[in-house]
Amino acid sequence: MKKLLFICALSFSVLLLAACASNDESINTQTCNSGNVILTADFSAGRMDECKSLGNNEYLIQLKPENTPINSSPWYAFKIQAKQSAMIKITMIVKGDKHRYLPKVSQDGQNWKLQPHKINGKRLIMNIEASPNAIYIAGQEIIDNQYYIDWANKLISNDNIGLDVLGQSVQKRPIYKIESIGSGNEWLVILGRQHPPEVTGALALFPFVETLLADNDLAKQFRDKYNVLVIPNINPDGVFMGNWRHNANGLDLNRDWINFSQPETQHINNYLRSLVAKGEKIKFAVDFHSTQKDVFYTMPVNYGVEEPYFVKHWLGQLDKAMPNFRVLLQPGNTPNNGVSKQYFADHYNVHAITYEMGDESNRENIKIIAKNASTLLMRTMLSNTNHNKE
Ligand SMILES: [Zn+2]
Incomplete structure (x- = not known):
């Protein structure tokens, strides 16, 4: 310095x-x-x-x-x-x-x-x-740390939506959280950019979150019932340095949700645990990434988390709503591998998904899929459907 x-x-x-x-x-x-x-x-x-x-x-x-x-x-x-x-x-x-x-x-x-x-x-x-x-x-559109700050500042212009620093990365860059607090005690958690080059995941996260935080009846009703926590850029050091995958200590953050050896994952774990300690409940989590194709990695229906058919019902609705987009669900359970999805299932007994968009997927489609997925997630979480059965 x-x-x-x-x-x-x-x-x-x-x-x-x-x-x-x-x-x-x-x-x-x-x-x-x-x-x-x-x-x-x-x-x-x-x-x-x-x-x-x-x-x-x-x-x-x-x-x-x-x-x-x-x-x-x-x-x-x-x-x-x-x-x-x-x-x-x-x-x-x-x-x-x-x-x-x-x-x-x-x-x-x-x-x-x-x-x-x-x-x-x-x-x-x-x-x-x-x-x-x-x-x-x-390699992809450049979405750097400043981009997230500018984006977040536009989002928080309305009512009960706030922007705060959750903690600092290894190199002391801020990790931001956007929060919407309603009248209930249940939380939807949205995560992004653990892996710096996975920009199509970010291109999905932006419209997904904008839909959740929109100024319309559905979104307002949703935000009254559920609190929303968005941590859109978990690895700001990696983003800054143009890293392929890791944080500034050379570690894959999405393998650290079991040891919490890194400040980036520690801050999130500590914060979620502090919410639960206050009597709040983590209800569901979506973690945005990119890979070769569009795919949703889920927890299996028989894994034992509450409302076992919740994700199947939600993404089944997405499949119906988008006849030209094949919703591919890939359930998996990889104990002890330290990915966020497994952490939410194991610690909070709830579903979580890794939302993956293809590296070269059509950018306009990424946006449409995200808006529909977000709208249908709100409807699914607000409906009285029984998710304990198929
Ligand atoms: Zn990834």
Whole structure:
């Protein structure tokens, strides 16, 4: 930190000053500079590990994980700019692994489209026009820590919805909670971004939560009966560093819901336990992630949690409501593996699901599915249906 302050004091660079202002302690400073073209990852969530200029407007980028062993999710995000426009060729390889995320391109950091490319064995190859107008290339849309704060601030403009810091990450970044308190004592818990590159999970969480917190009769009735706790960004260090999977200590947070060795999971566990100690009840939890396809990992109906058919009834309604979307339920029970879903079942005797969206799933569909799933969850939790039988 001292070193950073020293650099801040001396620096006139806009980028460095931005980093200082946001109090970030380390930033990925990998840069390729040909004199005309600059490739850099020195921004929040940026990552390219190693960049080599090969001459002739050709660049080789190598991606590396934060530590191993690790789930195969090579993240990258970098910016390209040139003094004078030039066609450049970028080849990306992954150390000891293969590519997972197809490259997306954006000029404003908000609107993204697929970047034309070819994959040749382990090489991902792109021809791109570098120009004075910077462009971003990334494995998915860049949704950094600031994005969550801006999003949350828009949500809390109404009535009993509050935004607070639940605790701090390993590197002392805030972990935020959004809370809606009604008149009952039962809680719906929403979690997100344990795994930094799993952006399609975030793209589902946003509309899902917006639907729960909307200003309409159904949502208001729901929030009167149920309290809602949303922790949308559990791994802000990993998000900042562009990690593939882990937190700043190199651990998978979604394997830590049994040992609670990390501050990120400790804060949530302590908070939920403090609610229960006050006589409150955890009713259901949804944890947003991404994988190769759209799938809902659930607890089996015979696992022994209360209202065993609740999730089947809810997602069965979603399947009916969306004839063009196949709702895939994958029940599973993996004792002692430390995933959040299992924690909720084992500690609170209730259902929980891992809500997974496919890496390349259509973004508009992700939104529609999330809005419908959220609306139907509220209806299911408000209805008098007996969830003890099929
Ligand atoms: Zn995940």
